[in-house]
Every structure is written in structure tokens, then in C-alpha cells.
Amino acid sequence: MFLVDSHCHLDGLDYHSLHKDVDDVLAKAAARDVKFCLAVATTLPGYRAMRELVGERPNVVFSCGVHPLNQDEEYDVEMLRQLAAEEGVVAMGETGLDYFYTPETKPRQQESFRNHIRIGRELNKPVIVHTRDAREDTLAILQEERVTDCGGVLHCFTEDRETAGKLLDMGFYISFSGIVTFRNAEQLRDAARYIPLDRLLVETDSPYLAPVPHRGKENQPAMTRDVAEYMAVLKGVSVEELAQQTTQNFSRLFHVDPSRLQSA
Ligand SMILES: [Zn+2]
Ligand SMILES: [Zn+2]
Numbered sequence: 325m326f327l328v329d330s331h332c333h334l335d336g337l338d339y340h341s342l343h344k345d346v347d348d349v350l351a352k353a354a355a356r357d358v359k360f361c362l363a364v365a366t367t368l369p370g371y372r373a374m375r376e377l378v379g380e381r382p383n384v385v386f387s388c389g390v391h392p393l394n395q396d397e398e399y400d401v402e403m404l405r406q407l408a409a410e411e412g413v414v415a416m417g418e419t420g421l422d423y424f425y426t427p428e429t430k431p432r433q434q435e436s437f438r439n440h441i442r443i444g445r446e447l448n449k450p451v452i453v454h455t456r457d458a459r460e461d462t463l464a465i466l467q468e469e470r471v472t473d474c475g476g477v478l479h480c481f482t483e484d485r486e487t488a489g490k491l492l493d494m495g496f497y498i499s500f501s502g503i504v505t506f507r508n509a510e511q512l513r514d515a516a517r518y519i520p521l522d523r524l525l526v527e528t529d530s531p532y533l534a535p536v537p538h539r540g541k542e543n544q545p546a547m548t549r550d551v552a553e554y555m556a557v558l559k560g561v562s563v564e565e566l567a568q569q570t571t572q573n574f575s576r577l578f579h580v581d582p583s584r585l586q587s588a
Contacts, residue, residue, distance in 0.1 A: 325357040325567045326587055327552055328574045329545040330499050331418075331452065331479045331527035334363040334384070335374045338531070338542055346378055353545040357567070359383060360585055361545050362578065364418050364452060366391035368399055371407055380412070385580060387415040387452055389440055392422040395429040399436075405443050414578040416444040417452030418479060421465075424457040434465060441469040444476070450577055451476035459483060463490055471496075475577060480529050485515045492523060497577050499525035502535025502547065505554045516558050521569045524559075525577070526551045 334346060343349045353361070363378055364387045365371035371388045378384050388408040390399050408416055419440035421433050437453075444451045453476055455462040466476075477497040481488070481504075488498055498519050504512050516524075528535075528551065530543035535550040556566040575582050 325564050326360070326571050326585060327356075327358045327526070327548050327567045328360040328362070328571050328585065329353065329358055329528050329530075329548040330362050330477070330525040330570075330574055331364050331501070332361050332530045332545050333366065333532075334361065334545075335370060335377055336531045337544060342542060343544070349544060349546075350381075350383065353548070356546045356549040358545050358548040359587065360571075360574075360580075361385075362387060362414065362574075365389055366418060367394050368403055368407060375412075382584060385414045385578065386412050387417050388413045389415075389417040389419050389452070390436055391418050392420050392429075392433045392437070392454060393426055395426065395432040395436055398432070401439050401443075404439065405446070408443055408449065409447055413449065414580060415450050415452050415476075416440040416447075416474075418454045419451055420454035421458035421462050422454060422456045423461075434461065437462075437465050438469050441466070441471050441474070444474040445470065448474055448579075450474050453478050454480065455483070459487055463487070466491075466494060466496075477525055477577060479527060480533075481515065482512060483515065484511055485518045488515045488519050492519065497523050497525050497573060499527045500551060500555055501527050501529045502533050502538075502543065502551055504551065504558070505536040506539075507536075513558055516555065521559060521561070521566070522573060524555070524566075524570055525573055526555060526566075526570050
């Protein structure tokens with residue numbers, strides 16, 4: 325079985341007491357069949373540091389972008405364009421809108437989101453979208469900026485079935501994290517049942533929000549396995565089939581050569 329963690333912050337894990345280094349994290353993941361990761365950046369200096377930390381590996385690709393919660397300072401859009409064009413970068417982001425934590429930076433978040441989509445279209449790299457308390461504006465900007473040209477994924481999905489439908493209509497993929505396993509996530513499970521298998525991705529968003537039964541512990545890519553097992557039950561398929569489908573979807577969306585997504 326081959327699973328992909330389609331969204332993790334490898335630079336945010338605990339390398340003091342929990343893990344020795346990135347090799348250690350990836351070995352623990354591989355032991356549970358999670359054999360490939362997309363390491364997601366949240367600032368431009370963070371992107372550079374992440375590349376340094378992870379190095380060149382056959383089983384890790386990167387995104388480049390500035391998170392909506394990191395819009396308190398301006399950044400150089402030209403620099404974003406340059407870094408995003410680098411080899412090994414398969415996506416823009418994470419970008420999007422978060423009005424829950426930082427409503428005061430709304431205008432800057434929107435401008436930044438638009439820039440990520442524009443650059444994504446130029447470079448033919450899909451966008452990784454984060455949204456919280458900003459459903460209408462997120463959908464409107466995706467539409468206005470013609471995101472269908474580069475495609476994208478709504479990561480760590482916490483919206484409802486209707487929003488999922490609108491995203492699917494735009495050709496979007498939808499990624500589920502450990503939140504889908506939480507007791508009070510019934511609306512989310514309803515959406516998950518509705519989304520076709522060929523548009524689903526799984527992720528950890530580690531180090532945040534570990535899935536059941538690891539709640540309270542630090543999340544890590546290995547726990548993609550728990551999300552996948554849970555999603556398989558929801559979708560009424562075997563975990564092997566869910567793994568195969570989501571890995572194929574990952575390859576298609578992020579233009580990652582399928583030969584990199586097979587067990588040796
Ligand atoms: Zn996010
Ligand atoms: Zn994230």
C-alpha cells in the first residue's frame with residue numbers, strides 16, 4: 325500500500341524529543357505505508373528553511389506560499405514568483421482566507437490569495453487553499469481569478485456538502501485531515517460521503533490536530549494512515565483502494581510522476 329500525506333508542515337515537528345530528524349519522521353511514516361509527503365510552506369523565509377531542513381529527496385515535494393494568517397507583514401510578490409518556480413515546488417500555498425483568527429488583515433489576505441492564484445496559473449502549479457470563516461469570499465476569489473486554469477485543493481476541509489459541490493464544479497480536489505475523525509464532525513462526514521473518490525486527498529496538516537486515536541499528541545505524517553482508514557470506512561471501500569485512489573489523485577493534481585508514487 326502507498327499513501328501520500330498531501331499536506332504536512334515538516335518544519336513544525338518536534339525534533340527535540342519526539343523525532344531525531346526528518347529521516348526519522350519519514351521512516352515512521354513509511355512503516356505505516358505513508359511513503360510520500362508534500363511539505364507545505366507558510367512564509368517565504370519558512371520555505372527556504374524548509375528546503376534546507378528537508379534537502380533533496382525522492383519522496384518529498386514542496387509548496388511555496390504565504391499563509392493567510394501570516395499577512396501581518398507585506399512580502400515581495402516577485403520573490404514568491406521566483407521561489408515558486410523552483411524545481412521540486414509542485415504547488416502554491418498554503419494560501420486562502422482565514423477570517424476567524426485574523427479578520428483585521430482581510431484586504432491583505434485577499435490580495436495575497438489572488439496573487440497566489442495568478443502565479444499558479446502562470447507556472448501551471450495548483451493552489452493549496454485554506455479557508456476558515458470565509459466561505460463566500462473564498463469561492464468568489466477562486467472563480468474571479470479563474471483557478472480552473474491551474475486547479476487546486478481545499479485542504480483540511482471543514483465546510484459542508486454544498487460548498488464541496490461548488491468546489492467540485494470548479495474542478496477542485498478536497499483534502500481531509502484528522503478532523504474528520506472527531507466526534508462532533510458529523511457535517512464533515514456527510515460531505516466526505518458525498519465527494520467522489522477520484523477527487524479526494526488525505527493529509528495530516530501535522531503538527532496540528534492529530535486524528536483519533538492520537539488526539540492530544542503531536543500529529544505526524546505517519547498518522548495519514550489513521551485518516552485513510554477512517555475515510556475508507558466512510559466511503560465503503562478498502563483502505564487499499566482508498567490509498568490507490570488518493571495517490572492517483574495526488575499525482576494528477578500536482579503533476580507528480582506516477583513512477584515516484586510506487587513502492588520500490
Ligand atoms: Zn491550513
Ligand atoms: Zn497547513
